[in-house]
Amino acid sequence: MITADPILSVTDVSKEFDVSAPWLNRVLERKPRLFVKAVNDVSFSIPRGSCFSIVGESGCGKSTVARLVTGLYATTSGDIRFGAGAEGRPVRVQMIFQDPHSSLNPRWRVGDIIAEPIREMKLRAGEDKTQERVEDLLRTVGLAADDARKFPHEFSGGQRQRISIARALASEPELLVCDEPTSALDVSVQAQILNLMRQLQQELGLTYLFISHDLSVVRHMSDTIAVMYLGQIVEMAPADILFSAPRHPYSQLLLATIPDIHDPNRARALQTGEPPSPLNPPPGCTFNPRCPLADDRCRSDAPLLRTEGQSSVRCHAVEEGRADGTPAGKVL
Numbered sequence: 232m233i234t235a236d237p238i239l240s241v242t243d244v245s246k247e248f249d250v251s252a253p254w255l256n257r258v259l260e261r262k263p264r265l266f267v268k269a270v271n272d273v274s275f276s277i278p279r280g281s282c283f284s285i286v287g288e289s290g291c292g293k294s295t296v297a298r299l300v301t302g303l304y305a306t307t308s309g310d311i312r313f314g315a316g317a318e319g320r321p322v323r324v325q326m327i328f329q330d331p332h333s334s335l336n337p338r339w340r341v342g343d344i345i346a347e348p349i350r351e352m353k354l355r356a357g358e359d360k361t362q363e364r365v366e367d368l369l370r371t372v373g374l375a376a377d378d379a380r381k382f383p384h385e386f387s388g389g390q391r392q393r394i395s396i397a398r399a400l401a402s403e404p405e406l407l408v409c410d411e412p413t414s415a416l417d418v419s420v421q422a423q424i425l426n427l428m429r430q431l432q433q434e435l436g437l438t439y440l441f442i443s444h445d446l447s448v449v450r451h452m453s454d455t456i457a458v459m460y461l462g463q464i465v466e467m468a469p470a471d472i473l474f475s476a477p478r479h480p481y482s483q484l485l486l487a488t489i490p491d492i493h494d495p496n497r498a499r500a501l502q503t504g505e506p507p508s509p510l511n512p513p514p515g516c517t518f519n520p521r522c523p524l525a526d527d528r529c530r531s532d533a534p535l536l537r538t539e540g541q542s543s544v545r546c547h548a549v550e551e552g553r554a555d556g557t558p559a560g561k562v563l
């Protein structure tokens with residue numbers, strides 16, 4: 232059940248990485264220090280029990296947001312707060328990664344991989360109870376209790392992702408941060424894992440922060456979708472609204488590049504233009520070099536994220552009423 236109380240509130244969060252050359256080279260070659268603004272003033276909140284997804288091309292800052300939320304990175308500025316109220320309260324957060332092969336210790340039996348957080352957090356009293364819990368978790372993710380004795384290499388990619396999910400669930404999280412959890416899998420296996428994740432969300436009342444470069448993956452998972460471009464959220468809306476009436480030209484481009492089984496050439500024809508480098512973003516709206524609606528204002532002034540009804544959009548053309556009705560096929 233989705234409740235109004237947010238499990239996570241991210242406010243004006245930015246993250247810069249120092250990508251300067253080593254100090255001595257900089258001095259000798261008179262090079263300035265260089266910073267990449269991977270995440271630029273991002274704000275969103277996730278109601279408990281819902282799925283919030285972030286989509287965008289490689290390099291837009293999605294994974295950095297996931298790592299900031301899980302505490303793997305510290306923010307450069309802004310605030311990340313768990314739970315409701317001014318103080319917030321501890322929320323158990325777990326992360327599921329893209330590649331289950333590298334996130335599971337190959338030398339450990341699956342039972343020990345899943346039992347580790349249970350033992351570490353002393354969530355069950357006694358080894359018998361821990362084993363029982365491991366077997367329950369394996370069954371919960373669609374594997375057999377006997378699988379506890381096997382090693383990760385004895386499983387397929389999809390099964391390994393099920394093991395990662397069981398391991399993540401072992402510490403009884405409330406919020407699961409899923410960074411491209413199905414991107415390494417075949418399309419049919421992808422659908423099975425997404426179905427499992429949806430089912431688990433309902434049964435266990437989980438909240439998801441779901442990261443993907445592929446809008447079609449998040450379509451049936453998400454309550455709300457944020458589209459990111461070069462470190463910023465450019466559109467944020469309930470999933471059904473984003474799919475039926477995307478407003479930002481970049482959201483329209485992403486939607487148009489979802490492969491169409493009736494017209495397989497369409498996606499390829501539209502996939503022109505590369506995102507600019509976050510090391511040297513263009514002035515004005517960062518999407519302007521790829522945008523068919525860009526005018527002089529877009530090339531000089533950065534647009535703000537403006538909220539209207541249930542959606543927020545960062546675009547001068549939308550604000551000025553120049554974007555409405557732009558057919559997705561016209562974008563690049």
Ligand SMILES: Nc1ncnc2c1ncn2[C@@H]1O[C@H](COP(=O)(O)OP(=O)(O)OP(=O)(O)O)[C@@H](O)[C@H]1O
Pocket residue numbers: 248249250267268269287288289290291292293294295296444509
């Ligand atoms: N540890 C780091 N040090 C320096 N730059 C980084 C670091 N992590 C990310 N970046 C840079 O920050 C930007 C955003 O990267 P991020 O990995 O968050 O994007 P992404 O949308 O998740 O892409 P991908 O799907 O390829 O991981 C990129 O330009 C990337 O090169």
